[in-house]
Amino acid sequence: MKQERVEAIKREVEKAIVGKDDVVEKVMTAILAGGHILLEDIPGVGKTTLALAFSKAMGLTFNRVQFTPDVVPSDITGFSMYDKQTGAFRYQPGAALCHFFLADEINRTSSKTQSALLEVMQEGKITVDGISHAVPSPFIVMATQNPLGTAGTQLLPEAQLDRFMIQLSIGYPDLETQVTILRDREKDDPLAHIACVAAAEDIEKLKQEVKSVFVDEKICTYIAMLAEATRAHDVVRLGLSPRGALALFGMARAKAYVEGRTYVIPQDVKDVFPDVGRHRVLLKPKARLSQQTVDAVLTEVLSGVTAPTVSGAGARQA
Numbered sequence: 001m002k003q004e005r006v007e008a009i010k011r012e013v014e015k016a017i018v019g020k021d022d023v024v025e026k027v028m029t030a031i032l033a034g035g036h037i038l039l040e041d042i043p044g045v046g047k048t049t050l051a052l053a054f055s056k057a058m059g060l061t062f063n064r065v066q067f068t069p070d071v072v073p074s075d076i077t078g079f080s081m082y083d084k085q086t087g088a089f090r091y092q093p094g095a096a097l098c099h100f101f102l103a104d105e106i107n108r109t110s111s112k113t114q115s116a117l118l119e120v121m122q123e124g125k126i127t128v129d130g131i132s133h134a135v136p137s138p139f140i141v142m143a144t145q146n147p148l149g150t151a152g153t154q155l156l157p158e159a160q161l162d163r164f165m166i167q168l169s170i171g172y173p174d175l176e177t178q179v180t181i182l183r184d185r186e187k188d189d190p191l192a193h194i195a196c197v198a199a200a201e202d203i204e205k206l207k208q209e210v211k212s213v214f215v216d217e218k219i220c221t222y223i224a225m226l227a228e229a230t231r232a233h234d235v236v237r238l239g240l241s242p243r244g245a246l247a248l249f250g251m252a253r254a255k256a257y258v259e260g261r262t263y264v265i266p267q268d269v270k271d272v273f274p275d276v277g278r279h280r281v282l283l284k285p286k287a288r289l290s291q292q293t294v295d296a297v298l299t300e301v302l303s304g305v306t307a308p309t310v311s312g313a314g315a316r317q318a
Contacts, residue, residue, distance in 0.1 A: 003260055006032070006206065008197040012057035016049050016190040019177030023170055025258060026275060027054065027142075031203070032210045033254035035165025035247060036121055036141040038279060045170045047144040051102040052191055054142075058203055059196040060099035061136065067109035073116035077126045078133070091128060096120050099136045099200055103143035107156055114160055117141065121163045138203045158238065158282070165247045166272070167279035213253045214263040218308035222269060223248050229301045230277060235287040236297060244280045251276055266307035274298050 006028065013024050027050065030037050039047045048064070055062035065075060078094030095101065096117070106114060119125065121141055125132045143164065145156065161167075173181060184190050223245055231239030240248070251272040256264045277298050287297070 003257075005198055005202060006258060009054070009057045012194045012197055013050070013053040015193055016053040017046055017170075018180050018184065019173050020046070020170055023050070023168055026166060026168055026272075029251060029254045029258050029272070030165045031058075031138070031140055032206055032257060033165060033247075033250035034138070034207055035250065036143070036163060038161070038164040038167040039142065039144045039170065040147060040167060040279075041144070041169050041171065042147065045172065047170060048102065048104060049191065050170070051100065051142045053194055054140075055100040056191065056194045057197055058100075059199045060138070060140070060203075062100045062102070063095045063098040064102040064104060065095045066104045067106045067113065069109060071109045071113050073113050076113065076116040077120070078128055080129045089129070091131070091133060093133070094126065096126060096141075097133065097135055099138060100140045100142070103141060105146055106143040107145040107154055111154075111157065114156060117143075118160065118163060136200065138200060138207065158280075161279045162241055162243050164279060165251060166275040168275060210250075210254045210257045213256050213261070215249065215253060216264070216308075216310045218310055219252070219264050219266065219269065220249070222266060222305070222308050223252070225305050226269070226273060226301060229305050230281050230298070233297060233301065235284050235290070235292055236281055237284045238280070238282040240277055240280055244276060248273060248276045263310075265310055270302055270307070273302060 010021075010024055010028055013028075014021060017024055027037055031054070039050070041047060051064070052062065054060075065071060074094060076094050076096050078092050078097065080089040081092045082088075083090045103117065106117075119127060120135060120139070124137070124139055125134050127133075141164075226248070227240040227242075227245040230236055233239070248269065252264050252268040255268040255272055256262070259268075274295060278294055281294050281297065283292065283294060283297065
C-alpha cells in the first residue's frame with residue numbers, strides 16, 4: 001500500500017514534468033532517504049515547477065525565496081520582534097519554517113545568507129536569539145543554482161554543498177517532449193491538475209519504511225571502498241566525505257525501496273553514486289588541463305572498485 005503511494009506521487013509530478021521520469025524518481029528517492037536536493041541547470045528547464053509539483057502531490061506547506069544579493073539571513077531564519085501589547089519579544093518565522101523550502105538560485109546570494117541554511121538543513125531547527133524553533137517534519141530543501149560562470153554567481157562552499165544529499169541536472173527536453181510541453185501549456189498550467197495524494201504523516205511513514213530495508217555488510221564495505229577510492233584518486237583534491245558515504249548508503253536503501261525490494265543490491269549503489277558524489281568531489285587543477293570531469297572520475301572509480309555478490313534470498317531471510 002505504501003509502495004503504491006510512492007508511485008502515485010511520481011505519477012502526479014510527471015503531469016507537470018514531462019519526459020524526465022529519471023529526475024522525478026531520483027528526487028523522490030532523496031526525499032525518502034531524508035535528504036536535500038541541489039539542482040544545477042540553466043534557467044527555464046522546470047526546476048521551480050518540479051519543486052511545486054512535489055509539494056502539491058505530497059500535501060506539504062511550501063515556501064520559496066529568490067536568492068538575490070539583497071536577501072539577508074533573517075529572511076530565511078526569521079527574527080524576534082517586540083510586541084507592544086505583551087511587552088515581550090515574539091518570534092516572526094522566516095521562509096524556511098515550512099515542509100518544502102525552495103531556495104531558488106542559491107549561488108546568487110551572499111555567503112552569510114547561504115550559511116543561514118546550514119543549521120536548519122542539518123539539525124532540523126532554527127535558532128534565533130538563543131531560542132530554537134523546530135521545523136515541520138518532513139523538512140525538504142530543494143535548492144537551484146545556475147552553472148558557475150553565469151552572471152552574478154559564486155561557488156557554494158564545500159560545507160554547504162555537503163549538506164545536499166544529491167545534485168541533479170534536468171537538462172533540455174528532446175524534440176518530442178518539447179512539442180508535448182507546448183501543447184500541455186496551450187490552454188492551462190499542468191500544475192493545476194496535480195492532485196494531493198499524500199500528507200506529511202504519510203511521507204514520515206514512508207521514510208521509516210525505508211529504514212527497514214536490509215543492507216548487507218558487503219554493501220557497506222563496497223560503499224566505504226568507493227568513498228576511499230575517490231579520496232585516493234590522483235586528480236581528486238577533495239574526495240567523498242563520511243557524510244557523503246552516509247548519503248550514498250541512504251540513497252541506495254531508498255532506491256531499493258522505490259523499486260519494491262526489501263534489500264539493497266550493488267546496482268542500487270552504482271545508480272545513485274554519481275548523483276551523491278558529483279557536488280562533493282573536487283578535482284585538482286591538473287584535471288582541468290587534461291579536460292577530465294567529475295562525472296568521468298566517478299565513472300572511473302565505479303569501474304575500478306569490484307562490486308560484491310549479494311544474495312537476494314539471503315538478504316530477505318536476514
